[in-house]
């Protein structure tokens with residue numbers, strides 16, 4: 001199943017975000033991608049595994065994800081979930097919009113994990129990125145005339161340039177502060193958290209390892225978008241599905257109470273959450289956050305125009321009745337009762353919520369751990385039903401998002417929840 005398309009502002013969003021958020025390249029009204037959609041599992045495997053190096057991914061590998069910055073994240077997640085739950089107190093019985101709540105939660109988690117002691121500065125940077133993402137979302141389907149765009153700049157264009165500049169200054173401030181502490185003897189090293197590792201790489205004398213200023217700022221954007229938007233959407237869709245499927249909600253809760261009781265989640269218990277893992281897998285199949293994966297074709301025997309983008313629409317593979325059966329559109333976590341290999345009949349390309357091959361998601365463990373902690377802590381305290389006025393309208397904006405949010409009603413399990 002292949003389809004050649006010419007798309008104006010498609011869902012190639014990671015590429016798009018990097019393009020738009022790079023000052024000087026903010027051409028929001030005229031991005032044209034030449035692309036080809038691929039959903040044939042065998043070709044998908046070949047493209048994503050990229051064994052012949054014919055299908056590179058546009059962005060380079062990300063430095064910070066290989067450092068220590070993502071380790072020991074559990075306390076940061078628990079602290080952030082506690083802050084959210086504190087706000088939920090007294091909200092029982094009312095309409096509660098959780099997509100927005102989870103956005104705040106995941107951005108706080110990523111700020112705390114990435115920036116450690118500089119977490120408030122991190123929040124400022126992420127706040128600006130969030131504003132930029134809203135501008136991108138607003139302009140995603142708009143087209144423009146490249147020549148005219150050179151002379152006339154829209155209000156969104158000007159605002160995005162201003163935000164990008166402010167963001168760079170903010171990153172620079174964090175970097176300078178770290179450098180200053182070491183130079184003045186106040187600290188012995190730059191630190192092993194996200195800013196520390198970046199300052200080290202920025203000052204590296206080895207030209208090959210050295211991170212340029214632009215790369216450093218790009219890393220912040222990537223970290224935020226990959227870490228925040230994805231888990232935010234995943235949590236929201238899980239809560240929706242559990243609000244509808246009360247039997248699975250109860251099964252998940254029983255498991256959480258059996259493993260953690262009313263204590264905070266701990267790393268040893270996380271691996272034992274089998275039912276919750278099934279629910280996460282099935283939600284990622286039905287509402288996996290990334291809309292598609294992009295590869296560039298630069299050469300090869302294929303008769304394709306140079307630099308065409310290949311789009312692998314994971315959502316099409318996840319909803320293919322030939323791969324999943326006639327009940328493909330139903331929420332049935334039991335598909336994953338015996339693991340992913342069994343559910344996909346060992347067809348690796350049938351289920352790719354975290355990608356496939358050498359450039360698959362490096363934040364997978366981070367994402368699933370964060371999701372399990374947040375869900376466990378919610379289920380320990382609340383039962384959830386869907387607010388009657390909820391309107392189901394998933395749309396692809398950076399990730400697959402609920403257009404009108406997800407409204408639920410919380411009922412406390414304990415008097416003091």
Ligand code: HEM
Pocket residue numbers: 057059060061062065222223226227228230231234288289290293294352353354355356358359360361362363364366367
């Ligand atoms: C539910 C959560 C998540 C989902 C579904 C998800 C999905 C994906 C997918 C499909 C890719 C591959 C893209 C491609 O092949 O073009 C990817 C790459 C990536 N993800 Fe995630 N992700 C999630 C959470 C996270 C988190 C929390 C982080 C970091 C904190 C993260 C960091 C990254 C990075 C850095 C890459 C690029 C890897 C590379 O190109 O080498 N992701 N993710």
